[in-house]
Amino acid sequence: MFGLVNKGLEDMICSQYGEEIWEKIKSKAEVEIEAFISMDSYPDDITYRLVDAASVVMAMPATDILEAFGRYWLLFTATEGFGSLMEMAGDNLPEFLQNLDNLHARVGLSFPELQPPSFLCSHLEAESLKLHYYSERPGLTPMVVGMLKGLGEKFDTDVDIQLTNSKDRGNDHQELSISHKLKCPFKP
Ligand SMILES: O=C(O)CCCCN(CCc1ccccc1OCc1ccc(-c2ccc(Oc3ccccc3)cc2)cc1)Cc1ccc(C(=O)O)cc1
Numbered sequence: 001m002f003g004l005v006n007k008g009l010e011d012m013i014c015s016q017y018g019e020e021i022w023e024k025i026k027s028k029a030e031v032e033i034e035a036f037i038s039m040d041s042y043p044d045d046i047t048y049r050l051v052d053a054a055s056v057v058m059a060m061p062a063t064d065i066l067e068a069f070g071r072y073w074l075l076f077t078a079t080e081g082f083g084s085l086m087e088m089a090g091d092n093l094p095e096f097l098q099n100l101d102n103l104h105a106r107v108g109l110s111f112p113e114l115q116p117p118s119f120l121c122s123h124l125e126a127e128s129l130k131l132h133y134y135s136e137r138p139g140l141t142p143m144v145v146g147m148l149k150g151l152g153e154k155f156d157t158d159v160d161i162q163l164t165n166s167k168d169r170g171n172d173h174q175e176l177s178i179s180h181k182l183k184c185p186f187k188p
Pocket residue numbers: 001002004005038039040074078082086100103104107111113114115116117134135136137140144147148151
């Protein structure tokens with residue numbers, strides 16, 4: 001996983017809980033890396049160990065940490081680091097999601113070690129769509145849900161996300177039903 005992800009986790013923990021908690025998480029995860037380099041690639045295992053350790057140290061379910069992290073990563077880490085790349089992906093939520101694979105492909109051109117998941121949109125309606133999420137990495141759906149919620153905030157859009165099919169149920173990918181509604185700009 002790119003350092004961009006692990007660094008995002010570090011930034012979220014340090015900014016919300018302080019460096020001390022982050023050091024505790026790192027030592028519990030037996031991660032000795034001083035500082036994550038955003039553009040370096042690290043074994044996925046490091047990310048999983050950090051999330052599991054954070055779950056113990058902060059006494060929070062790992063799924064809650066992953067969702068909070070996904071939202072933070074989208075709104076801060078990815079936006080600060082790759083605002084222009086994100087802007088190119090679309091002006092609204094459905095457009096962005098339909099361009100997600102292109103966004104990953106564009107990054108992959110410069111960073112071949114990227115191992116992105118794949119996203120496919122179907123059943124596109126005015127205010128809903130189905131997002132098919134294919135990944136070799138298990139257990140990161142809550143992180144993607146958090147990213148999608150972050151995306152909703154970025155686009156001033158109310159988002160409701162339901163997992164409608166999953167690998168736990170024998171499906172070969174995760175299927176998320178997403179309804180999205182632009183927030184009315186002026187309160188009546
Ligand atoms: O693998 C999984 O099953 C879940 C992992 C999270 C999936 N992506 C997030 C996808 C996403 C979902 C919802 C909304 C927005 C999303 O992504 C937007 C995005 C995607 C990729 C980047 C990105 C940018 C630069 C990258 O690499 C760098 C980093 C620093 C300097 C130069 C390039 C890597 C990813 C930025 C925003 C981002 C991603 C993160 C890491 C990797 C990877 O390490 O291979 C691949 C993809």
